[in-house]
Amino acid sequence: MNVSILGGGAWGTTLAQTLTDNGNLVVIRDINKEFVEKINVEHVHPFFGMSIPSSIRATLDLKETLDFSDVVVLCVPTKAMRMVLKECNKELTKPTLFINVSKGIEPETSLRVSEIVEEEIDEKNLMGYVALSGPSHAEEVILRKATALVAASKNEALACKVQALFSNEKYMRVYTSDDVIGVEAGGAMKNAIAIVSGVASGMGLGENARAMLITRGIKEILSIVLALGGKMETVYGLSGIGDLIVTASSLNSRNFQCGLKIGRGMTVEEAMGSIVQSVEGVRAIHAGHEIGIKYNLELPIIDEAFKVVEGKLSAKEALHNLLSRSLKTEKYW
Ligand SMILES: NC(=O)C1=CN([C@@H]2O[C@H](COP(=O)(O)OP(=O)(O)OC[C@H]3O[C@@H](n4cnc5c(N)ncnc54)[C@H](OP(=O)(O)O)[C@@H]3O)[C@@H](O)[C@H]2O)C=CC1
Numbered sequence: 001m002n003v004s005i006l007g008g009g010a011w012g013t014t015l016a017q018t019l020t021d022n023g024n025l026v027v028i029r030d031i032n033k034e035f036v037e038k039i040n041v042e043h044v045h046p047f048f049g050m051s052i053p054s055s056i057r058a059t060l061d062l063k064e065t066l067d068f069s070d071v072v073v074l075c076v077p078t079k080a081m082r083m084v085l086k087e088c089n090k091e092l093t094k095p096t097l098f099i100n101v102s103k104g105i106e107p108e109t110s111l112r113v114s115e116i117v118e119e120e121i122d123e124k125n126l127m128g129y130v131a132l133s134g135p136s137h138a139e140e141v142i143l144r145k146a147t148a149l150v151a152a153s154k155n156e157a158l159a160c161k162v163q164a165l166f167s168n169e170k171y172m173r174v175y176t177s178d179d180v181i182g183v184e185a186g187g188a189m190k191n192a193i194a195i196v197s198g199v200a201s202g203m204g205l206g207e208n209a210r211a212m213l214i215t216r217g218i219k220e221i222l223s224i225v226l227a228l229g230g231k232m233e234t235v236y237g238l239s240g241i242g243d244l245i246v247t248a249s250s251l252n253s254r255n256f257q258c259g260l261k262i263g264r265g266m267t268v269e270e271a272m273g274s275i276v277q278s279v280e281g282v283r284a285i286h287a288g289h290e291i292g293i294k295y296n297l298e299l300p301i302i303d304e305a306f307k308v309v310e311g312k313l314s315a316k317e318a319l320h321n322l323l324s325r326s327l328k329t330e331k332y333w
């Protein structure tokens, strides 16, 4: 098959390799001329520097990319998603399958990517939508290390199509799901908790504190996913707890690194500015806080994290607030 990828950063270029390994032809569109040249001329991954298959082509031209295929992988940061989709809708000439691999919630609207696609892509241009997510550091997938993902769609046939497209017996196993909300919301909110976990490490708190924040963070992710209409079982799966495990305790995670820097004393702006690649979690903290207000959810960790990223509270004060809450029975739903 021909597959188009929008966003040739760490993840987009890595998935291009997997798709190529599976016998597909891939064109990547990126706005960064340097990345495009690295892929086309040097045949190397723009971030990781290792060789990638020479058949992968990159271009700055959106129309050329959309004309290449009726399967489009969305891999730009969520903050750019609406703008990119608006541009796509103007150029599309056929019904297209959108596969979203970005993990975020839109800042101003708190919408998930499937909702942005519905708003921006005309019905005549939309074949369907699949969210593909799970514990998958690009740094490992580019080395073809064993990884599992979940492909979620309201349309079972399309979820199966994406499962077949990305699965590779040597290193990639894809499951299907019908819970788009659960996969998208869990994938976004795990980034919020990964930042919190990084902050705890940066403050010099121990592994006990990190385990506490991750475990109680799962409760908050669950509350958000259920409030938005997702399923509990999805939170327990690859896109929820699975991705939280890989993100909230790894230096490969940009979100964890961002938290680490905040915990060591950088401002949020300094921490974000020092990481070249996309960090989605700060916006996820804002979105989680807003969703909590809208649905009247108890989200102590996310609410304290919100005050920290807003500069209203130090991480130390936030920790004190969390520890001094009224004592209660442990409950998860
Ligand atoms: N890295 C990983 O391991 C994984 C990442 N993800 C998710 O994938 C998404 C992308 O992450 P990742 O690839 O790591 O991020 P990167 O920052 O590495 O890449 C994003 C790419 O999108 C481009 N881009 C930014 N804005 C626009 C725009 N307006 N129009 C077109 N292209 C744009 C960037 O160009 P420029 O450099 O010029 O800004 C860059 O090439 C995120 O949501 C992330 O959570 C999911 C799974 C794994």
Ligand SMILES: O=C(CO)COP(=O)(O)O
Pocket (backbone or CB within 6 Å): 103, 134, 135, 136, 137, 138, 191, 194, 243, 246, 247, 252, 253, 254, 255, 256, 278, 279, 280
């Ligand atoms: O989502 C990821 C791994 O599954 C990547 O996480 P970071 O964006 O924190 O690097």
